[in-house]
Amino acid sequence: MCGGIAGKPPRQAHGKSCRNVQKFGQLDDLQVFFMLDRDGYRPNVGIILINGKNEVFWGKRVREHSWQFPQGGIKPGESPEAAMYRELLEEVGLLPQHVKIVGRTRDWLRYEVPSNWVRREWRGSYKGQKQIWFLLRLTGRDCDVCLRASSHPEFDGWRWNDYWAPVDAVIEFKRDVYIRALTELSRFLKGLENYDSFLQRMRQSARPAPVAEGLPDKQQDH
Template identity: 55%
Template sequence: MNLEHVIDNERVIDREGFRPNVGIVICNADDQVLWGRRINGRDSWQFPQGGVHRGESPEEAMYRELEEEVGLRPEAVELLGRTQGWLHYRLPKRFIRKTESPVCIGQKQIWFLLRLTAPESAIKLDAHEDPEFDDWRWVTYWFPVSAVVDFKQAVYRQALAQLAGRLAPRQRNARGRRRQR
């Protein structure tokens, strides 16, 4: 991972100021994707995601975050694919905590595409002591690109474009559309 700064076992910042992170796209049999509403997010919705801990591979982090954020065990999903290399986004200046050392300027992410193989009832937002989400819904594959907070839109577009080839032809053909409902 080429890490320089380890704040603790859970917070790692690389030499360029990016936090290694995984993003998780969970789809159902109809290729709709799970879209979660963040707790205290004032109607802020996003895909499950989380940091890569010290000594953890991106895939190990993905399975840990999957269970922490949506209560799904590895046997409840099928791994369909992942993005190639790290995708980066920068935080807006108002979110950068300049008093922390090292300063985190954004995230670099590996994205994973999973298919839910368990019943929907296996999704448990309260599986962890500090839940990330308080609601979820299925949305069309490309909907999140325009619905997520603006500074994440480009990385969502890149991730979904790379992962679309693992799904039905209708998702590959929609590549590049900014909004599909």
Template identity: 50%
Template sequence: MIDVDGYRPNVGIVLLNADGQLFWARRVNRDGWQFPQGGMRTDETPLEAMYRELEEETGLAAHHVEVITATHGWLRYRLPERYVRRHQRPTCIGQKQVWFLLKLVGGEEALKLDANEKPEFDIWRWVDFWYPAAHVVNFKRDVYARALRHFAPLVEELFGVEIGTTPPRADADTPAGGPRTGRAAA
């Protein structure tokens, strides 16, 4: 489903652990890391799409998370020209996303990257709040920063920490945070 402006409706998921770190995962057979995200079906609300994508990509069900908030309206990003498939109709030039901030309420053992027959991620880790905005693929950086800026005040309030509202530069030496990582089952 592509809208009249060429954007595919999509949801993005920012998942917090009990320490206020974010779930960060590597795409299967790629070196790219990102948040869980995925397209909406025509018969889904953003919330329904978020729960479906969450389960498909992380193995987490609704009872494993608490929905804290979502962005208001759509946040958009354009695809680089090399990724636009001009021969397809309608042509998709980018994604428009509703972003959700979730908190993991159970243990991280519930994370199962191979819950779906076609896993999208093969490894995950917990990272500091602004890390993804500086390390996601370049064309998604602005939308990540906008979503995280929207969520930053709530995360500060929930965890009693000061994270600020400005992501670090991409070339800054930003530590990934947390020592824990997980893999899909072999």
């Protein structure tokens, strides 16, 4: 069955039959070293996949409670666009005919990875990621998504989410890049509220409803 609703529990990666591709993300130390630039950043692509409601694909990392956008490294000699399509297949199971490129960031966006997140043998040489971000619109169906297209899946669940919601949900050291990427790419989406408006709406929705003067407060069920 195709179709989904934002905010519902994550869809699980059941035993759906789909393409099985070799995951590029399984790299040895030497491969990673030769992919770093002179400042210690690994070239990378990030993918913001949207549906017809401008909701974004939000993936749950395998056996973790953390969520993120699809992303992955760029091979030596590979263009950012080619890397994007490869990562899209490996992590989300989608082919080029399932999506349309809406836009991309003009320049690299960088984030540093805290040292306690870096493998010991990479410390001192690996600093973080530099990314080109792509905004894609899903032209296929929700059921075209296949989280088991790779032999090493990145996600085991996913959902559609409000465009700006990932900013507050992603791990802290990626937050600034998420804000910058979402902000830059939001110019391609007509009628989309900006981040400040989203925050204001979220704060207002979290406020308790006003109580009419002279009436007792409604008791809460616990």
